[in-house]
Every structure is written in structure tokens, then in C-alpha cells.
Amino acid sequence: MLTLCVHFQDNPIxxxxxxSTIFRVESELLHIWDxxxxxxxxxxxxxxxxxxxxxxxxxxxxLELQVYGLTDSMKGRGGKKDDxxxxxxxxxxxxxxxxxxxxxxxxxxxxxxxxPHTKLFGRGYREAGFLGLxxxxxxxxxxxxxxxxxxxxxxxxxxxxxxxxxxxEINYENPLGMNGELALAFGDLLRKLWAPxxxxxxxxxFKLKLSSFAPQFSGYNQHDSQEFLAFLLDGLHEDLNRxxxxxxxxxxxxxxxxxxxxxxxxxxxxxxxxxSIIVNLCQGQFRSMLVCPVCKxxxxxxxxxxxxxxxxxxxxxxxxxxxxxxxxxxxLPYPCTVTVPKCGRLKDLIQALxxxxxxxxxxxxxxxxxxxxxIIRYLEEPSDSLALIRDGDxxxxxxxxxxxxxxxxxxxxxxxxxxxxxxxxxxxxxxxxKMFGIPLVVRMSECSNGCDIHKQFLxxxxxxxxxxxxxxxxxxxxxxxxxDTEMEDAISSTVSNxxxxxxxxTGDELQLGNNFSFYLTDEKGSTKGSNINMNKLELxxxxxxxxxxxxxxxxxxxxxxxxxxxxxxxxICKPELFAKRPQESVSLYKCLEAFxxxxxxxxxxxxxxxxxxxxxxxxxxxxxxxxxxxxxxxLKRFSYSRFWKNKLETFIDFPIDDLDLSTYIAQKNSHLxxxxxxxxxCNHYGGMGSGHYTAFVRHGGNQWYEFDDSRVSPIGEDExxxxxxxxxxxxxxxxxxxx
Numbered sequence: 172m173l174t175l176c177v178h179f180q181d182n183p184i185x186x187x188x189x190x191s192t193i194f195r196v197e198s199e200l201l202h203i204w205d206x207x208x209x210x211x212x213x214x215x216x217x218x219x220x221x222x223x224x225x226x227x228x229x230x231x232x233x234l235e236l237q238v239y240g241l242t243d244s245m246k247g248r249g250g251k252k253d254d255x256x257x258x259x260x261x262x263x264x265x266x267x268x269x270x271x272x273x274x275x276x277x278x279x280x281x282x283x284x285x286x287p288h289t290k291l292f293g294r295g296y297r298e299a300g301f302l303g304l305x306x307x308x309x310x311x312x313x314x315x316x317x318x319x320x321x322x323x324x325x326x327x328x329x330x331x332x333x334x335x336x337x338x339x340e341i342n343y344e345n346p347l348g349m350n351g352e353l354a355l356a357f358g359d360l361l362r363k364l365w366a367p368x369x370x371x372x373x374x375x376x377f378k379l380k381l382s383s384f385a386p387q388f389s390g391y392n393q394h395d396s397q398e399f400l401a402f403l404l405d406g407l408h409e410d411l412n413r414x415x416x417x418x419x420x421x422x423x424x425x426x427x428x429x430x431x432x433x434x435x436x437x438x439x440x441x442x443x444x445x446x447s448i449i450v451n452l453c454q455g456q457f458r459s460m461l462v463c464p465v466c467k468x469x470x471x472x473x474x475x476x477x478x479x480x481x482x483x484x485x486x487x488x489x490x491x492x493x494x495x496x497x498x499x500x501x502x503l504p505y506p507c508t509v510t511v512p513k514c515g516r517l518k519d520l521i522q523a524l525x526x527x528x529x530x531x532x533x534x535x536x537x538x539x540x541x542x543x544x545x546i547i548r549y550l551e552e553p554s555d556s557l558a559l560i561r562d563g564d565x566x567x568x569x570x571x572x573x574x575x576x577x578x579x580x581x582x583x584x585x586x587x588x589x590x591x592x593x594x595x596x597x598x599x600x601x602x603x604x605k606m607f608g609i610p611l612v613v614r615m616s617e618c619s620n621g622c623d624i625h626k627q628f629l630x631x632x633x634x635x636x637x638x639x640x641x642x643x644x645x646x647x648x649x650x651x652x653x654x655d656t657e658m659e660d661a662i663s664s665t666v667s668n669x670x671x672x673x674x675x676x677t678g679d680e681l682q683l684g685n686n687f688s689f690y691l692t693d694e695k696g697s698t699k700g701s702n703i704n705m706n707k708l709e710l711x712x713x714x715x716x717x718x719x720x721x722x723x724x725x726x727x728x729x730x731x732x733x734x735x736x737x738x739x740x741x742x743i744c745k746p747e748l749f750a751k752r753p754q755e756s757v758s759l760y761k762c763l764e765a766f767x768x769x770x771x772x773x774x775x776x777x778x779x780x781x782x783x784x785x786x787x788x789x790x791x792x793x794x795x796x797x798x799x800x801x802x803x804x805x806l807k808r809f810s811y812s813r814f815w816k817n818k819l820e821t822f823i824d825f826p827i828d829d830l831d832l833s834t835y836i837a838q839k840n841s842h843l844x845x846x847x848x849x850x851x852x853c854n855h856y857g858g859m860g861s862g863h864y865t866a867f868v869r870h871g872g873n874q875w876y877e878f879d880d881s882r883v884s885p886i887g888e889d890e891x892x893x894x895x896x897x898x899x900x901x902x903x904x905x906x907x908x909x910x
Contacts, residue, residue: 303330303870305364306371306881311391313378314880318864319400320374321878322851322900324361325868326801332448333358334365340411340447347409349384354410356380357403371881396853396864397480397805397898404477408449417444425471430458431840434796437473445475453477456797458837461778461789464554464771468782473796478803478898481762483821489513489557491520492741493538493566495528498613500630506741507568511557514770518553524568537569537583537612541740544606545587545696554788556774562744569612583717586611586628587696588737590724604723606696608737615718621703624689628722635732687728692721759825759899762806763835767793794837802830802847802901808855818858822894825849830901847901854895867891 303325307317324330337358341351356377363372382389385402420440425433438456445454454475461470492508509523521536530536538550542565550566560566588608594601611631615623691700699721724734769792772778777786808819830847852867866878867886877886 302367303365304876304883305366305369306878306883307364308371308373309880310373310375310378312393313374313391314864315394315396316374316378316381316388316399317880318853318866318878319396319403319898320360320377321866321868322853322898323400323403324364325851325870326452326900327850327902328452328800329448330361330365333361337411337448340413342410342412342415344415345409345412348412349380349406349410351410352380353384353403353406357407393862395809396855400803400853400898401477404449404453408445408447411447411449413446414444420444430471430796431838433471434458434473434838438475438797441475449477450475452801453799453803455795455799455802458794458796460792460794461772462792463778463780463783463787463789465787466780466782468780470778470781478805479763479766480805480807481759481766482807483762483819483823484757484765487513487765487768489515489744491557491560491566491743493520493524493568493743494609494740495524495536495568495570496609496611497570497634498611498631499570499572500633503634503736504567504609504739506739512768512770513557514773515557516553516771517550517555517557520557521553521568528568528570530570533573534570535573537571539567539569541565541567541609543695544608544610545694546585546610547695554771556771556788558773560743562742564743565740566743567609567740571612571614581614581616582715584613584615584624584627585694585717585719586613586631587692587719587721588724588734589696589721590729591726608734609740621689624703624720625687628687628689628720632732635734635737637731637733686725688723688725690721690723692719694719696721756822756824759804759823759830762823763832767795767835795832795835796838797841798832798836798843798845798903800903802903804899804901806897806899808897809859818855818862820894822892823896824892825896825899827888827891829904844903844906846904846906848904849899850902851900852891852896853898853900854893855897856895864897865895 307313307320309317337354341354342348343351360372360374360377363369378388381403384406388394388399388402420443422440423433423436434456441456442450454477457474457476459472459474462468488510489512490508490510492506494504495507496504507524507527509520509527511519511523517538521538524530524536524538539546540548540550540560550560587606587610589604589606591602592605594603611628613627613631615627689703691703692698694717696719703720769790771788771790774788778789779785780787780789804825806823808821810817810819826847827849830849831845832847833845836845850869854865854867856863856865865880868876868878870876873888875886875888875891877884
């Protein structure tokens with residue numbers, strides 16, 4: 172016999188019909204009566220009495236349900252016995268006894284059942300367990316589906332709903348739905364998992380229905396459990412939407428009205444079009460604020476949400492390495508690594524660099540991107556998104572003095588470097604010019620001449636000078652002279668032989684001897700213009716805002732200065748493919764704060780400002796306004812970029828018994844509790860290419876169980892916090908239950 176513990180204030184007729192539906196038995200085999208002895212009332216399959224014929228009680232009364240010939244009556248719609256009732260199919264005339272506490276007001280299920288002695292096993296057999304502890308067979312990479320389903324089929328009130336007469340709410344007319352087929356398939360699967368004595372179920376029919384409406388889940392490939400969950404919740408909502416004809420409602424102008432009034436209007440408009448058990452349990456409301464960076468126009472909307480997708484700290488912040496150079500010849504270039512918001516702007520990077528390199532008040536940073544030993548672009552717009560800077564880019568930051576009175580009219584001189592290299596090709600010496608090193612920058616006034624340019628360049632090279640001991644000076648000079656002679660001979664020979672790889676500029680190189688030679692050039696250093704004569708005070712009239720100078724390095728100067736330091740230029744972020752990083756530990760509250768933090772929209776999500784009448788890269792701020800009874804939190808462990816796909820193994824320390832969101836709710840007049848209790852976790856183990864999903868579920872009070880496809884086993888509460896946690900399921904704690 173099975174015992175139901177229910178509120179006696181519920182209609183007994185409804186209790187009888189619900190019990191018949193749950194245990195899938197024929198009416199003549201079912202008897203219900205008072206088991207506690209607290210009343211003299213007897214319910215012997217008497218369906219003629221109304222609720223007024225029974226005593227009115229507010230407490231729980233234990234009723235006994237006895238089912239004879241249990242297994243023969245548990246048949247599917249096709250007349251075949253369900254495959255999960257293995258071990259009961261030959262139990263003619265026997266019955267299952269136990270208890271089931273089914274509280275319709277809370278949706279909680281606690282049950283215990285036993286199978287009596289039978290001849291089926293050839294010996295005395297006794298099996299005990301809780302209803303609902305039934306696994307799902309993996310029918311081919313379906314662990315992503317199994318884990319999410321187990322979390323849903325153990326969701327309070329959702330279980331009670333699908334064990335009841337949910338079919339009367341199926342919306343067959345909804346063009347956004349699936350003709351009720353998805354809801355029917357899910358309801359049938361849930362009932363199988365909650366049937367007494369069930370063995371692992373193969374969800375073939377459910378997957379077939381799912382694939383017919385969502386081809387992305389067809390076949391036997393692995394999929395993302397959260398993506399499946401999002402589709403399933405949305406599909407169940409549309410199949411069970413109580414609104415048959417969705418009205419068109421235009422939101423009023425929110426300007427000048429209190430947020431509470433506007434939010435309630437948005438929510439009423441949403442419920443006028445969307446009303447289902449999924450909305451009632453799982454949907455909350457955001458407050459979304461957009462601010463125009465130009466006119467400061469503020470736009471406020473209130474949008475529904477089904478779950479929260481929280482970024483992990485590793486995805487909200489970005490580590491960037493930039494090479495810092497002085498423009499006064501005082502320090503060597505050095506790499507500076509800073510952490511900035513991943514969706515931040517250039518001003519965030521400059522601010523972080525200014526702090527890291529102890530920038531003086533009379534200095535500012537000029538950030539530029541280097542490619543092929545020249546500056547290909549200057550990053551000067553503070554509102555530019557950092558998302559435009561890739562990990563493989565190479566950035567430099569020049570420390571420019573702002574103390575000069577004529578800094579606005581002065582010119583920025585950019586020195587690029589060139590040298591002659593000798594290559595042996597088929598035994599023949601070939602000479603070619605090649606650019607190298609990081610461009611050096613200095614600010615100069617309009618009255619500068621060639622001699623001043625020479626002096627400024629030598630000043631910039633001071634940190635790179637390599638002093639030698641007196642005893643080695645002569646030897647070094649002699650060796651350098653010999654090598655210079657060899658190089659000059661090779662160049663001279665090349666010129667005299669009319670080598671196609673040399674030109675008249677090589678002759679100039681010989682005439683200038685061992686000194687630097689300077690040429691006007693373009694931004695890429697690809698053209699060599701007029702020579703800047705160092706011996707004459709030749710004024711350079713009308714200096715442009717930026718003057719590009721190509722400096723030719725003779726061999727002797729290359730030996731004199733440390734050009735290796737001049738060429739060190741790390742990437743923004745070098746991926747560590749094989750390095751094992753220490754495990755990070757972050758609070759779930761930190762993830763929520765990162766999610767709610769104000770950030771600029773991406774370049775692809777520009778906002779059309781109604782005041783400016785232009786697309787702007789506005790700032791966006793999200794706030795939690797209305798929380799659902801069932802709060803689903805998705806941890807964004809999978810990150811994608813243009814070149815890399817990665818899974819973050821960050822350990823998230825999430826609350827189990829009391830997730831307190833009181834400080835994160837923007838609506839302060841809400842009378843609902845903001846405290847939540849964890850009841851299920853969807854886990855992902857492995858990496859991007861392969862992995863496995865399981866579920867942890869709180870069942871039967873405070874006992875946790877692991878659902879690993881068809882295997883179900885108890886697990887300690889101290890074992891459920893792992894770096895594999897992917898989707899968290901929380902249930903609201905009523906204020907009356909808080910201590």
C-alpha cells in the first residue's frame with residue numbers, strides 16, 4: 172500500500188484523481204481512507220461526496236492508498252507495460268506499500284516504498300528507496316540532456332504541476348509553440364521518473380520530439396547543457412502558455428514616472444502575453460539603463476529574464492602587456508602588465524598604465540600599435556573599446572612631457588630604424604636594407620634644424636649605450652674597424668658590379684662613413700626622401716604635426732648600442748597553452764557584481780540615441796528588479812574569441828543554504844524574500860573538445876544525490892562544491908522559514 176500525506180483542506184475528489192494519475196492505476200483498483208485515526212471519515216472510492224461533506228482541517232492528515240494488481244495496471248498509452256517497471260511485471264495480485272508525502276501547497280515530495288516478498292527473485296527480496304531517484308540512460312552523448320532534465324524534474328512545484336492534470340493547459344494554437352508535443356513528452360518522462368519502483372529510463376521518445384523541433388539537438392553529438400535548458404524552458408512555456416491570443420501592447424513613455432510604476436506596467440504587459448507555469452516559477456525582471464556618452468540621455472527599460480548568465484572574473488577582466496618608452500632618454504623600454512575590464516575603453520588602459528609606471532603630473536601617455544617596426548596607428552580616442560585590441564597585437568606607450576609651453580604647436584618626431592644586412596644566397600653575398608627595433612619618439616619645436624634632430628636622437632639612445640672597459644676598448648674598436656672595412660668592401664664591390672639589390676643610397680652610406688644618416692620618410696618607412704644634413708644648420712620649415720625620420724644604422728653603431736633591448740616588444744597577451752595555472756577561487760557574489768557592473772556596449776551593439784539621432788557606444792547598467800521563485804544561474808565557463816576556445820576551471824564558492832540577494836535588488840519595496848536555497852547543480856567535467864555532464868540534486872530533505880546518467884548514488888554536502896559546477900538551481904526561502 173502507498174500512503175499519501177496531504178492537506179485535508181484540499182478537495183478529496185481531486186486527491187483521488189491525482190493519486191490515480193500519479194500511480195497510473197485503474198479506478199476500480201484504488202481505495203483511499205483515513206489512516207491516522209484522527210477522523211471517522213472513510214474514503215472508499217466514493218466519488219459522489221463533495222468537499223463540503225468532509226471535515227475542514229488545516230493540518231496534514233495521513234491517508235492510505237492501496238493499489239491491488241499494481242503492475243498490471245501501470246500501462247503506457249500504447250497498452251504496453253512501461254519499461255521502468257522491471258521487477259514488478261509478474262506480481263499478480265500483489266501490492267507496493269509505503270508512504271508518499273505530497274504537499275500541493277509547497278510542491279515537496281518525500282517518499283519511501285518497499286516491495287514485499289515475491290517469488291520473482293526466488294528468495295526474499297526487499298528494496299527500499301525514494302521516489303524520483305531514477306536515472307536516465309545515455310543513448311549516445313545525451314549526458315548534457317540527462318543532467319539538465321534531472322535538475323528540472325526535481326524542481327518543486329514543477330513536479331507537482333506535471334504530476335497533475337497539466338494537459339488542460341496545453342496551448343495547441345500557439346504558433347510559437349510545438350503543438351503541445353514537447354510538453355507532453357516532458358510530462359510523460361517526468362511521470363516515469365517519479366513512478367514507484369522505476370528503473371533507469373531511456374529518453375528516446377523525448378529526444379525524438381526534441382529533435383523534430385530543434386534540429387541542432389538531433390544526432391548523437393555532444394551539446395551544451397545550458398543551451399538545451401534554455402530551449403526546453405522556452406519551449407515548455409510556449410506549449411503551456413495560457414494566453415491563446417496575444418494582445419499588442421505599446422509601452423507608455425517612462426520619462427518622469429517612478430521606476431516602480433514603470434516596472435509594474437512592463438510586467439503586466441509581459442504577463443498579458445506570457446502566462447505559464449514556467450513564467451510563474453522561473454521568470455524575473457531586469458532594469459536596464461543606457462546612457463549616451465555625448466548628450467547623457469538616459470533610457471530605462473524593464474525586461475524579463477529566465478536565468479542569469481554570470482561571467483567569471485577571468486572573463487570580465489583582461490591582462491594586457493604594453494611596452495613603456497621614455498621620450499627624454501632617461502630609461503630603457505620596459506614591459507608593463509596591467510589588468511583592465513575586458514569590455515573597457517582606452518581610458519581604462521591609460522589609467523592603469525599611468526598608475527603602474529608612476530606617471531608624473533606633467534606627463535601623458537601616447538599609446539600606439541607597432542607592426543613591422545613602424546607605428547601603424549595611434550590610439551588617442553579615450554572612448555575606443557579595448558575589444559578592438561587583439562591579444563596578438565603589440566602596443567607601446569610613450570611618456571610625453573606636457574610641461575612645454577608650446578606643446579600644442581610642437582612637432583612629434585618619430586625615428587624609425589634601418590640597417591643593411593648581408594645574406595648568402597647560392598654562395599653569393601646579397602645586401603638588403605631592413606627595418607628593425609621600436610620607433611623612438613620625441614617632441615620638438617618648429618625651429619628645430621638637422622643638427623638638433625641628430626642631438627635628440629643620440630639623447631634617446633643614451634640608455635642603450637654599452638660602455639666597455641678600457642682594456643677592451645682598443646680591441647673592440649679594431650675588430651669593429653676590420654668588420655666595417657669588410658662590410659664597406661662588400662658594398663663597394665656590389666656597387667661596382669652593378670648589383671641589382673643595391674642603389675645610389677648605398678653609395679651615400681659609404682660617403683657618410685660610420686655616422687648615423689637621417690632621411691625624411693613616410694609613416695611606414697617605405698620611402699626614403701631627402702637627406703637631413705647634419706653639418707649645416709639647415710632649418711626644416713613648417714614642421715608637420717608628426718615628422719617621420721628614417722635613421723640608417725652603420726655597423727659600428729649597431730655594435731656600440733644594445734639594439735636587442737630596442738627590439739624587445741611582447742604581445743598584448745601570450746596564451747599559455749600548456750601551462751598549468753593555479754586554481755582560482757571566487758565568490759558567486761563577485762560574479763554577480765561583475766554581471767551588474769556598468770560597461771560600454773560593444774562596437775557591434777551601438778545604441779541609436781533618440782536625442783543625438785546617431786548610433787552611440789552607450790554605457791549599459793543592469794539591475795535585478797524582480798526575482799523569480801526558482802532562480803537558475805548559469806556560470807559562463809566557456810569563452811570564445813577569434814582564435815581560441817577555452818573552458819575556465821575557476822572554482823566558484825556558491826552558497827548552499829542561504830543565497831542572500833537583498834543588497835543586489837534595485838526594487839526596495841518588494842515584499843518577497845530575497846533568500847534562496849540550492850537544490851540542484853548541473854556539472855560539466857572535461858574541456859572544450861570532450862566532456863561529461865552530471866547532476867547533483869537535493870532530495871528527501873537535506874540528502875544530496877549524484878545523477879550520472881543511469882547511475883544514482885548519495886553524496887555528501889561537502890562534496891557538491893567543485894570547479895565543475897555549471898548551472899545552479901535555487902529555490903526561494905519564504906521569510907517565515909528564515910531564522
